[in-house]
Amino acid sequence: DGGITQSPKYLFRKEGQNVTLSCEQNLNHDAMYWYRQDPGQGLRLIYYSQIVNDFQKGDIAEGYSVSREKKESFPLTVTSAQKNPTAFYLCASSPHRLAGAADTQYFGPGTRLTVL
Amino acid sequence: GENVEQHPSTLSVQEGDSAVIKCTYSDSASNYFPWYKQELGKGPQLIIDIRSNVGEKKDQRIAVTLNKTAKHFSLHITETQPEDSAVYFCAASMGNQGGKLIFGQGTELSVKP
Numbered sequence: 001d002g003g004i005t006q007s008p009k010y011l012f013r014k015e016g017q018n019v020t021l022s023c024e025q026n027l028n029h030d031a032m033y034w035y036r037q038d039p040g041q042g043l044r045l046i047y048y049s050q051i052v053n054d055f056q057k058g059d060i061a062e063g064y065s066v067s068r069e070k071k072e073s074f075p076l077t078v079t080s081a082q083k084n085p086t087a088f089y090l091c092a093s094s095p096h097r098l099a100g101a102a103d104t105q106y107f108g109p110g111t112r113l114t115v116l
Numbered sequence: 117g118e119n120v121e122q123h124p125s126t127l128s129v130q131e132g133d134s135a136v137i138k139c140t141y142s143d144s145a146s147n148y149f150p151w152y153k154q155e156l157g158k159g160p161q162l163i164i165d166i167r168s169n170v171g172e173k174k175d176q177r178i179a180v181t182l183n184k185t186a187k188h189f190s191l192h193i194t195e196t197q198p199e200d201s202a203v204y205f206c207a208a209s210m211g212n213q214g215g216k217l218i219f220g221q222g223t224e225l226s227v228k229p
Contacts, residue, residue, distance in 0.1 A: 031215050042205060042219035090159055094215050102148035102209030107159035
């Protein structure tokens with residue numbers, strides 16, 4: 001986990017509510033990512049950001065929003081438009097995007113979101 | 117779209133035996149292939165990775181092999197121990213999209229003492 005923190009560890013939400021998941025890193029990494037993990041499945045990319053004040057949609061961005069106002073912070077908001085938000089959410093960061101090459105991603109401990 | 121297939125989905129071995137997990141990728145421009153270990157309720161941890169300019173990499177009991185022609189890469193764990201029990205994920209970079217990774221579905225490894 002080292003250097004990447006996610007809070008809270010567990011989160012409960014009522015239907016129709018927006019909720020924000022926190023991700024902070026002190027590794028001085030440029031790029032940050034949000035993934036969703038459902039039981040028995042791999043990780044699916046929600047949003048990613050290669051630099052401050054810029055971010056791109058991943059494969060399953062609908063119903064989610066992000067911001068990247070600071071290098072060390074990349075919060076994820078799960079909106080009421082997300083039809084099935086109950087899942088394990090993972091944040092990751094990587095040092096920087098190398099031209100023509102991918103960089104190692106390091107993961108936080110995750111937040112388990114349950115919709116009641 | 118591009119994808120990564122991972123097999124088997126579950127694997128049970130006796131302590132001391134070897135375990136092999138295989139992945140196949142579709143993007144011919146992929147050039148980076150990490151492997152992650154995830155324990156229950158925790159985030160994935162990088163255990164080994166390989167880039168496309170080498171065919172094999174080893175770190176103590178763990179090794180990864182890459183066959184770019186066949187678009188296969190595999191994780192080999194020798195002398196397995198109960199603490200190796202976890203879910204293992206392979207991933208491949210998306211060649212034309214910088215840092216993006218595509219993940220396999222995961223393999224649940226159980227090492228029986």
